[in-house]
Amino acid sequence: MLRGDAKVSDHARDAVHAAAQAISYVPNLAARTLVTGRSDSIAFLVEETEERMFADPFFLGMLRSAQEAVAVAGLQLVFTVVNRAEDRQRFLAYAAGGHVDGVLLLSLHGRDRLPQRLEALGVPTVLSGRPLSGRRRLWYVDADNVAGGRLATNHLLESGRRHVATVTGPLDMCAGQDRLAGYRSAVEAAGRDLDESLVSIGDFTQAGGHAATLALLERRPDVDAIFAASDLAAFGVVRALRETGRRVGDDVTVIGFDDIPEAAEQSPALTTVRQPIPALGTTMTRLLLDRIEGRDDLPRRTVLPVQLVLRQTA
Amino acid sequence: MLRGDAKVSDHARDAVHAAAQAISYVPNLAARTLVTGRSDSIAFLVEETEERMFADPFFLGMLRSAQEAVAVAGLQLVFTVVNRAEDRQRFLAYAAGGHVDGVLLLSLHGRDRLPQRLEALGVPTVLSGRPLSGRRRLWYVDADNVAGGRLATNHLLESGRRHVATVTGPLDMCAGQDRLAGYRSAVEAAGRDLDESLVSIGDFTQAGGHAATLALLERRPDVDAIFAASDLAAFGVVRALRETGRRVGDDVTVIGFDDIPEAAEQSPALTTVRQPIPALGTTMTRLLLDRIEGRDDLPRRTVLPVQLVLRQTA
DNA sequence: ATCGCTTGTGAGAGCGCTCTCACAGATCCG
DNA sequence: CGGATCTGTGAGAGCGCTCTCACAAGCGAT
Numbered sequence: 126m127l128r129g130d131a132k133v134s135d136h137a138r139d140a141v142h143a144a145a146q147a148i149s150y151v152p153n154l155a156a157r158t159l160v161t162g163r164s165d166s167i168a169f170l171v172e173e174t175e176e177r178m179f180a181d182p183f184f185l186g187m188l189r190s191a192q193e194a195v196a197v198a199g200l201q202l203v204f205t206v207v208n209r210a211e212d213r214q215r216f217l218a219y220a221a222g223g224h225v226d227g228v229l230l231l232s233l234h235g236r237d238r239l240p241q242r243l244e245a246l247g248v249p250t251v252l253s254g255r256p257l258s259g260r261r262r263l264w265y266v267d268a269d270n271v272a273g274g275r276l277a278t279n280h281l282l283e284s285g286r287r288h289v290a291t292v293t294g295p296l297d298m299c300a301g302q303d304r305l306a307g308y309r310s311a312v313e314a315a316g317r318d319l320d321e322s323l324v325s326i327g328d329f330t331q332a333g334g335h336a337a338t339l340a341l342l343e344r345r346p347d348v349d350a351i352f353a354a355s356d357l358a359a360f361g362v363v364r365a366l367r368e369t370g371r372r373v374g375d376d377v378t379v380i381g382f383d384d385i386p387e388a389a390e391q392s393p394a395l396t397t398v399r400q401p402i403p404a405l406g407t408t409m410t411r412l413l414l415d416r417i418e419g420r421d422d423l424p425r426r427t428v429l430p431v432q433l434v435l436r437q438t439a
Numbered sequence: 440m441l442r443g444d445a446k447v448s449d450h451a452r453d454a455v456h457a458a459a460q461a462i463s464y465v466p467n468l469a470a471r472t473l474v475t476g477r478s479d480s481i482a483f484l485v486e487e488t489e490e491r492m493f494a495d496p497f498f499l500g501m502l503r504s505a506q507e508a509v510a511v512a513g514l515q516l517v518f519t520v521v522n523r524a525e526d527r528q529r530f531l532a533y534a535a536g537g538h539v540d541g542v543l544l545l546s547l548h549g550r551d552r553l554p555q556r557l558e559a560l561g562v563p564t565v566l567s568g569r570p571l572s573g574r575r576r577l578w579y580v581d582a583d584n585v586a587g588g589r590l591a592t593n594h595l596l597e598s599g600r601r602h603v604a605t606v607t608g609p610l611d612m613c614a615g616q617d618r619l620a621g622y623r624s625a626v627e628a629a630g631r632d633l634d635e636s637l638v639s640i641g642d643f644t645q646a647g648g649h650a651a652t653l654a655l656l657e658r659r660p661d662v663d664a665i666f667a668a669s670d671l672a673a674f675g676v677v678r679a680l681r682e683t684g685r686r687v688g689d690d691v692t693v694i695g696f697d698d699i700p701e702a703a704e705q706s707p708a709l710t711t712v713r714q715p716i717p718a719l720g721t722t723m724t725r726l727l728l729d730r731i732e733g734r735d736d737l738p739r740r741t742v743l744p745v746q747l748v749l750r751q752t753a
Numbered sequence: 754a755t756c757g758c759t760t761g762t763g764a765g766a767g768c769g770c771t772c773t774c775a776c777a778g779a780t781c782c783g
Numbered sequence: 784c785g786g787a788t789c790t791g792t793g794a795g796a797g798c799g800c801t802c803t804c805a806c807a808a809g810c811g812a813t
Contacts, residue, residue: 149560151532151535152536152769153537153768153769153770154532154533154536154537155469155472155536155768155770156473156769156770156798158472159467159769159770159798159800160770160771160797161771161798162798165533166517175507178503179499179502179503185499186493188493188518189489189493192489192518192519196519196520201517201519201530203515203517203518204483204516204517204518205506205510205516206506206510215513216515218466219479219515221465222465222466222467222469222471223468223469224468224479245463466799466800467798467799467800468800469799470768470798470799470801471799471800472800473799473801474799475800
């Protein structure tokens, strides 16, 4: 009745409220959850190591926008990062047990079936990034990674570069695959040969970008442009380029992906493909909340546009 | 019974487990919470803007270590940042309603009575940093800010600097006050006059440090050493110093506070006072969990030591 | 064989809320 | 003025667990 039913007289309501105030009564939310089945919390689940979660501004940006969107809706965010199998198991029990109304799932690897299991247990789940399997039955929000890869590669190609290479992300993740696909499609569209020696596999991290670049330069010292699949990787690319005596933005031009805040602060400032990180987080959260509300006219797939941000490295 | 009571025969237990498996039964945690009064979640509450929460590596470091420590204990973390009054109210209802077993409270400002209210509602609370009021009745974990301020100031004084200034943190927070107190005590101990024109008020942010330094240099162009109350502020100090044509580490030496990862990556690398951020987060979490367990032999006050890290700016 | 003891099992209350349903009182119509 | 309709209120069931308590079964000691 404290919820403010319509069919209660005003003075009765006031009286009860006053009394509640007086004894500082607080409704027991667990009891409410038990009967309504709603906990008013949603989970933000990241399948990465703590190290990566906190080193990559992409995840932090997503956490920030999700936290804001959830707060606006009046719910709370349960923040979990899982890497060990036991953590996964515990989270599954927690979510299935009704402690959260839904989950935002980030950084799914390979053919991991966690989202399917959550859905099977009745927990609505929204993914960040297209899943490698089960795309037809899962809900996800993604940036247009293919277009982004194409945009970056095209720019390098059109600015007269002869040997445009790419340092990829991890290929067990769709973002890694798609950005590479964008690179390939741009190379083909320009009528050039797809040369696999120009593709070096990284993992979105700075260290990975650095190592991948060193390996790349080893076999192709003539590279004069690199599209890196993430900004962090691009920082590693730039470092490797410098260490091997190349001038960045001159001998070799570089484009990153993400447009994390640090990209603009580097010198030279990094040219990159901007993902709309705040919009991604907000859209995921809204979609999840709508699903929790029971709406069923919602698109399983939402793809947000990306945009090339020209700075000094290309 | 599924919890694994001691007094159940083995074969009965196995039979039940098998059956549970078969129908993929998952215990309803809300019902359990209702009767046990435990939700197996604790809150990580930051009283800052989202902007500051995500811009300051101190908070991120605390979030990370708290998340790790909570996961080890098998609980979940509810992550909330509140700035508007309505967010506070909603959080209070959420916590008091039993959705969390305790709260880790960061960045308390002024004489905010939020922790007292939480405790009054039966929600154990552990603070990061000594509260400005109610210190006798609250639990907190803090770094030794006074000693840190003294350490930094002493080093500047002993290296022969003549006009050692300080750019403070916000003075409505105990960390800001204590680091300034450390500065003052070092100046006095060295037998020098306390010159208030050498104290410039900042707010722990880079922009604040920048502005405070500009104001400081305006009235005291002869300053040749600055102790900044946070690393972020120190970055602002360095920028202001450069903009006014001074050589950092030479014309003016600088010491920061925190030792966030970025401090070592600057050039010149920042000399700073290291706070044991991971230990701070872990200690807070352990203390909170112990309180939740009902232990009552726990110290209300825990102060962890800090240490001067010499790099290039001083 | 009977008595007490331990050990294991099953029934039932109760956690604090929401929601339905029945009823009392007020309002309206013929 | 009586009956039908509407509004507001109170009682009571039920959500799914945990925990206590009574009892059944098994066992050694008398």
